[in-house]
Amino acid sequence: MEITGVAFGIPFRHSITDSSSQSTKPFSARKSPKLQIQHASDLPSTLTRVGEMLTVKELNTALKHFGNSNKFNNISQLFLWMQENKKVDVYSYSHYIKFMANKLDASTILKLYNNIQDASVKDNVYVCNCVLRCLLRNGKFDTSIKLFRQMKEDGLVPDLVTYSTLIAGCVKVKDGYPKTLELIQELQDNNLRMDDVIYGAVLAVCASNDKWEEAECYFKQMKSEGRSPNVYHYSSLLNAYSACGNFQKADVLIQDMKSEGLVPNQVILTTLLKVYVRGGLFEKSRELVAELESSGYAEDEMPYCVLMDGLAKAGQIHEAKVIFDEMMKKQVRSDGYAHSIMISAFCRAKLFQEAKQLAKDFQTTFNKYDVVIMNSMLCAFCRAGEMDSVMETLRKMDEFAISPDYNTFNILIKYFCSKNMYLLAYRTVEDMRSKGYQPTEELCSSLIFHLGQAKAHSEAFSIYNILKYSKRSICKALHEKILHILLAGKLLKDAYVVFKDNATFISGPTTKKFASAFMKSGNINLINDVMKTLHSCGYKIDLDLFEMAVSRYLGQPEKKDLLLHLLQWMPGQGYVVDPSTRNLILKNSHLFGRQLIAEVLSKQRIKLKAQESR
DNA sequence: GTAGGGTTAG
Incomplete structure (x- = not known):
């Protein structure tokens, strides 16, 4: 056997990168540890072999290498090894979190952060910013605000990036605007000044919260600070004008933008279209669409969608359909938004056959689904009474792994109720709640009624409890x-x-x-409790009720303590058994101890007499 | 060597 190449060849450390050399050494042995890591087919075992030879800095580089080539599995394996072998620093954390931002869920990232032992890593501003950004990406706005507070208590000194990360998280969040104001105040209190990036985020928050006056104010403020708004700042302000359809302001803004040497791009013009549509200027909107078409900015469906949706919502459903048909004739590229808009529009207008037709059309021409189009189709099929299509759509959702959302559940529950399928509706409400969605009181209340009628008593009670333990106030x-x-x-x-x-x-x-x-x-065992509850609620317990209770007790002599307790409790509240009940008790007194019973009853009589004499 | 943003449709 020839072993010379391996045993006497070039020392390992020097062979490093030359993988094309004709050496007879095994391939892996010719690479540096660093390259072995980067090219490992079995990363964990490669790490076990050569990991210890690498510095934290080198490992971080490998982490970055995997990150830049989207090898998420390798990133995880490497970072885990680094953690286990105590070879992590702030760079490791920030690289890892940045690359994995879309892969890590909120609880994982929180656990990761909270498990950091080294305080200098834990309050490092880069690490904190990455963690906050990752949470925000996961839609965990409240969690990130809470963590931010905690981080500050633990020693974080937030910087401008921290604030811009958080403010960006305020876009599309309920109460995002007041939260943004707080954050702006806080950054100013910390002697930081808003920069272009923060202004951009703030303008976007204003736009998504229908705050055009405030957006205008920030826009002016940034100009007065000598900053030049870019096309994004302009488009956010323009978008803010669209909510109220203020086309005069929009036109002035476009002129201003042009005079600053900025050229309105496709997004700006589409947003301007949105302003016109919201302002009800449909003629002007059609002209703008034509302009977009001739500029090559109408190659996909978005401008048509803006116009169609606006027309439909203004009650001009047929005009909307005309746009839709034109769009189809021109074979405009579509991802299904146009269908979704028209299906919902037809449903709103109670044109269920038309809605159903378009939904079927969508099914045969598209093979791309998301929860919104699924909901539009479900709504159409439900309202048109197409049970088979409803079921098929549900199967499709499963097949495409699309999770139902609040609307999906609502559509289905209403549909099942309308078909008198109350148990199915009940199970759907349970499902809905288990997914974290809260059904409306109206829906629950009607379902409770129907379940009751169908003798599904405990199911009705479950729905009642769902309502009761929701945060809403109930009728x-x-x-x-x-x-x-x-x-x-x-x-x-x-x-x-x-x-x-x-x-x-x-x-x-x-x-x-x-x-x-x-x-x-x-x-x-609860009879006495019920008696006391009735009494403490101001209900005057009548003697029949006592008689019923006493009869129950007499039927079960082992409960004699409960009977005695009741009899002893009565006089203090002004109750005395009636003569027939009294006789009943006396007749059975051998079961309880004659002496005791006689004493208790006589106490009742004394009480009674005292009351009468008063 | 590390971290941030912002524009249009259902």
């Missing part, structure tokens, strides 16, 4: 409604809970109905 009459359903279903323990929590909303007759149902067949 007071619902408590009484569910109480009737629970009584009908003999779910007396649940009925008791509902009664106890909502006694003030329950009418006298319903209270009476609950009380006698409970005395008759409720859990014997």
Whole structure:
């Protein structure tokens, strides 16, 4: 066997990069550890072999290498190894988090951050900024604000990048505008000054929150600070004008922009179209679309979509359809937005056959789906009563792994209700809630009613509880409604809970109905509790109720302590058993101890006499 | 060697 090449060849360290050499050494042995890592087919075992030879800096470079070539699996394996072998620094964290920003979910990133032991890494501004950005990318705005607070307490000194990251996170967030104001105030308090990037983010926040006056104000402010707005700043302000359809302001802004030497691009002109459409200037809008077409800016569907949607929402559904047909004739590139807009528009206009037709058309011509188009189609099929198509669409959602959203659930639940499929509707509400969506009270309330009618008592109660434990306030009459359903279903323990929590909303007759149902067949161990609850709610317990309770106890002598307790409790609240109940007790007193019973009853009599003499 | 932004449609 020839071994010379391996045993006596060029020393390993020197062979490094020359993978094309004719050496007989094994391929891997001819590479530097660094390259071995970068080219490893089995990274963990390569790391075990050569990882220790590399510095943190070199490992970071490898991390960057994997990051730049989108090798996410390798990034994870390498970073994990680095952590386990204590070869991490701030660069490792910021590289890793940056590259994995779209792959790490919120809980993973939080765990990663919270597990950092080295305080100098944990309050490093680069690391913190990366972590915050990653959370915001995951849509976790509140979490990131909370973490930001925590970071500051732990020693983070935020910089301009921190604030711009957070402000950018405020776009498309409820309450994003007030939060942005707070952040601006805070950065100013920290003696930082807004730069072009922050102005850009702030203008976008204003635009998405319908704050055109505020947007205008920031725009002027940045100009007065000697900054030159770029095309993005202009387009955000223009977008802010679109919400109110202020076309005069928009036209002036475009002139201003041109005079600054900026050329309106496709986005600017499309946004201007949005302003005209929102302003109801449909003739001017059509002209602008024509202008976009001749500039080559109408090669995809967006401008048509803006116009169609505006027309449809202004009640001009047929005019919208004309645009749609023209668009189809011109074979404009479409991702399905145009279909989605028209399907929803037809549904809104209650033109369900037309909606269904377009939905079918979409199914046969597109093979690309998302949750919005799925919802449009579902809505159309449901409203047109096409059960098979509804089911097929649901199968498609599964097939394409599209998770249902709030709208999906709502459409389905309403549909199932309309078809009297209440149990299916019930299961869909449960599903909806388990996915974190809150059904509306109106929907729940009607479903509770129908489930009750269908004798699905415990299902009705589940829906009631979903409503109750949601943060919304619920209609007071619902408590009484569910109480009737629970009584009908003999779910007396649940009925008791509902009664106890909502006694003030329950009418006298319903209270009476609950009380006698409970005395008759409720859990014997709760009878005294129910009595006390009734009394403390101001309900005057009548003697029949006591008689029922006493009969229950007499039927189960092992509960004698409960009977004695009840009898002892009564006089203090002004109750005394009636003569027939008294006789009943006396007749059975051997079961309880004659002496005791006699004492208790005589105490009741004394009390009674005292009351009478008063 | 590390981190930030902003524009149009359902």
